[in-house]
Each structure stands twice: as C-alpha cells, then as structure tokens.
Amino acid sequence: MNKMIRFIPLVLFVALGVVLYRGLSLNPQAVPSALVNKPIPDFALTQLLKPEVTLTAADLKGDIVLLNVWGTWCVYCKYEHPYLVDIAKSDRVSLYGLNYKDVREDAKQWLKDYEDPYVFSIFDPLGKLGIELGVTAAPETFVIDAKGIVRMKHVGPIDSKVWQERFLPMIELLEKEQGVAR
C-alpha cells in the first residue's frame, strides 16, 4: 500500500503532462460558435448589388444554405474564391454572401473582376449582422439547415481539404435529414 502511494506524484505528473500537451495541439482559432443549433438572428439589410432590396432572415431559409462572410479587404477571401465558384456550380447548396465591413462600390467591383458565386450578398458595412452572428473576421462560413438553424460555423478559408473534411459530412447529414422529412 505504502509503495503504491509513492507512485501517485508520478501518475499525477504524467496525467497533467498529457492534459497540457493536448492543450498545446488545439487550434486556438477554433472557438466553438455560440450560434450553433440556434436560429439565424433576424436582420434587415440591403442587398449588395441592389440597394433598393431589403433582405431579412427569411430570405436565408429554404434549402441547405451556406452563408459566406467576405470582404474585399480580406486576403484569404481571394484564396477561397475559386472554391466558392465550384461550390456554387455544384448546385448542392445555396451559397449566399455576407459582405462584411466593406465599401459597396469596392465590393461590386470585386464581384465584377472575379466571378460572383453568390445567389446574392447581404451588405453589412458596419458589421452589425456580423456581431449578431458572432463573426470575428472574414472569411467565415455558416451552414444553415432548411429550418433556418445554424448547424456549423467554419472560421477561415474553404479549400478542397476543408470542404472534404468539414463541409461534406455536414451537408450529407442535412441531406439525409431532409430526405427523412420529405
């Protein structure tokens, strides 16, 4: 019994080491979103390309929706852009944009210079909707289900690896759910 007690510090040390080591390998950017499994917050903002059109949360409901936060000032948005074009062409999801803290004319020009992958973009110059969504910077992408519930949030750019590992499993799950509901 007494001999066992001697090993307790060693066991505690190893346990603490394992916990701390695992902590080091975590990605500090991957903050769990407070919005997951909650409905998309309501808003009233204009459409980027059509300032006369006001959009609300109802406009984001329907199919499986990807809401991509972007801005012309954001370097990684340029990087992920070709992947977004591919996603839009695949017709598996509806891709909407949230033009975050940008200048309308700059953003319009950006969509002209590159391809516009979005069904439409919400224009959020002050980042008000961004705060409601818990956005910290661009790019970020939300996956919203048919009922308008946020199911996943991805921080950082989308590329083929991220798409395979994070988005496809979630989209397949949502497709299955819809199939059951129908």
Add this chain to the structure above:
Amino acid sequence: MKILSSLLALTIGVTLIVLSQAAQSADTYVFDDPVTETRYKALVKELRCPKCQNQNLADSNAPIAKDLRREVYQLLQEGKADKEIVDFMVDRYGEFVLYRPKVSSLTYVLWFGPLVLLVIGIIVMILIVRNKPTIDRSAKLSTQQKSKLDQILKDK
C-alpha cells in the same frame, strides 16, 4: 558628443511618434457621467477579444475589438445593466469572451482545481511530517563516540 545628443533627439522623436499613434488607436467615447465611464472601462477590461485571444477589448487593435467596444458603449447608452451587456456578448461569442468564466459544470476544474490541489498538498505534507521518525534526544554517546567527537573538535 554631438552624435550622442542627436541620437537622443532621434530616440525622443521616435518615442513621441509611437506614443501619438498609440493614442490614436484608442477610441474616444464621451460619457454623460463618470460612473458609466468607469463601468465601460471595467467591461472592456473584463471582455476578451474574440480574434486576438490574449488581449481584452480595451487593449486590442483588431477591428472586431473596436466594433465590440462601440457595441458596449451603445448598450451602456441604452441603459443596459452590466450583466445584460456581458450576456449579450456571451450569446454571440460564447463563454470564451469572458476572462473570468462563469462557474458551471464545465469550469469546475478551472475554479476549484487549484484549491483541491492545495488541499491534497497540505494533506500529503501533514502525512509526511507525522510519519517522520522522531529523534531520540535522550540517546547518549558511547565512550568511544565521545572520544572521537572530542578528537574532531580539537582538530578544528
């Protein structure tokens, strides 16, 4: 000597520029009363910047920190209580934004872990001290030991 003085002037100049830029990055909000201002300062110190995670809202220059400071200011102007403002942030950015996390089943280890470790340490210490064989002060030296000791002391 001349080089030294011009170097000094340069250092002072650079410091002034850096300081003035630092002052520019802080936003200037006007408060109706000093109490609200104190509350504002306390809140932006207590809330963590969700982007640059080792800084609070007050210290961070990230755009989102600036936006959230403005949000805190506006909520204060609307007459919201401190708790309402903190809840507003937690609803959007999660418990993560709190430098002092709330006591919940998830954070028990964080809150009480150090205390538990301290108690364990004290218990272990008491056990060790108790189990230590006490010195028998009544023990006498043998004649042989005594002469040896005398020898050693004499040599000194």
